[in-house]
Amino acid sequence: MKKIISLLLVMSLTFSSTSVPFLQPSLASAEETTINTEDNNINQPSTPLEKEITTTEENEIQPMILPVWAAWTLAAIAGAVISEIVSDIYSEVKDYVYNSKSQQAANTNLTGSIYDINMYQDKFNATLTANHVGDGKTNNSVRVITLQKGLNARGYNTTVDGIWGPNTKSSVKNFQASKGLTSDGIVGKDTWYYLQNK
Missing domain, CATH: 1.10.101.10 (PGBD-like superfamily/PGBD)
Known part of the structure; x- marks a missing residue:
């Protein structure tokens, strides 16, 4: 169960690093708000609607994507986890089949070492x-x-x-x-x- 949870965590990180960007507030919008309003009276919003639109644009969240090497690292970890899970499942199935056949032989054929x-x-x-x-x-x-x-x-x-x-x-x-x-x-x-x- 731990392996499956680890796999899901790695897959979610890989997916988020390549397809869905992480969100980070824009630093540029904070700098723009420090502009001297006396020098730029022309660009100042005059109506409440214009003020709301300007505020929304200033607080816009900018995407930040992980580097490609990080995505490849996460993919490699996911591959290793998947390989281990498949190996464990194969071993358990093989042991189950072997034990079942041995038990069946012991129950039906009273021959050999018994x-x-x-x-x-x-x-x-x-x-x-x-x-x-x-x-x-x-x-x-x-x-x-x-x-x-x-x-x-x-x-x-x-x-x-x-x-x-x-x-x-x-x-x-x-x-x-x-x-x-x-x-x-x-x-x-x-x-x-x-x-x-x-």
Whole structure:
């Protein structure tokens, strides 16, 4: 907003310096009034109308125009301000579009780095079947502990013992149902994703 106000101020100064002259009372009219009236009785107005016209002419305001270099300086400042405003707008639009596309990709395509899980100092990629937990899976005890801690953090009462059992499986099914996932008790990539991101 400050930049726009600055731009308007510079533009108004530029416009006034080139198109609308600044007004300054004429110094010549003040000198003319000091003429000795005794020497110039012929030029003295005799009627009230003539006196009014003479007074108006004496107080006439003379235009004063800024030098050309000042107008060019103001124009250069206006150009710099406009350039900065356009640059800022471009950056904001670019950031908005980039962030919108990134958010849209994250919401619609559950692929790539969003399956890189980092919970409770346990880092792994959930797309690898070796990191899945459930009946018939490897059930790595470190992954089971991470799963049990994550379920507890989301309100599912589970014993953290690193053992895949019926209590943990029941908690997983309830969690999957609450997130709209297939409630099969298998902790695959999507279950890990929702478990990490609530």
